[in-house]
Amino acid sequence: MIKNFWDKKNTNWFAKNKENINKKWAPRKLFSTVNIELKWKWIEPLSKEQLIEAYSLIFNTDEEELKRIKDDKTYPFALRLIIKELDSDYNRMKAMQDYRDYMFWKAVQKEEIKYTWDININKFCQMDDDELNSIIEQK
Numbered sequence: 001m002i003k004n005f006w007d008k009k010n011t012n013w014f015a016k017n018k019e020n021i022n023k024k025w026a027p028r029k030l031f032s033t034v035n036i037e038l039k040w041k042w043i044e045p046l047s048k049e050q051l052i053e054a055y056s057l058i059f060n061t062d063e064e065e066l067k068r069i070k071d072d073k074t075y076p077f078a079l080r081l082i083i084k085e086l087d088s089d090y091n092r093m094k095a096m097q098d099y100r101d102y103m104f105w106k107a108v109q110k111e112e113i114k115y116t117w118d119i120n121i122n123k124f125c126q127m128d129d130d131e132l133n134s135i136i137e138q139k
Contacts, residue, residue: 046078054079055099058086 058066069075070083085091127135 052102054082055095058083059096059099 066083066086070080072080086095
């Protein structure tokens, strides 16, 4: 913390780090100020249900309609980006897989290997190495 700021002591940091000086003397934009500005322009936040519905409609729309939406600047930028990203084979398959997993729940991949051993310790303690090796080779 800078001490004695009003007496202008210990302010050499700004002289050495000129990139950190706010030359316009305006506060930097915060998410809260951007949110307020967008709400004043009547832009509503996107809900989870709206996003899921948009994906399901995109997957059910023909290619000509998607090309028209992708090039039309009146549609939301994020929607146009999603449609542009779906042009890539990898992104399309990944989005469809994620959507399918969300809609129908991801299949549980569970593998359990159970093997029971019938071991009599006393029997093995009395065997010599040749007998143990022969038993191991048989299994």
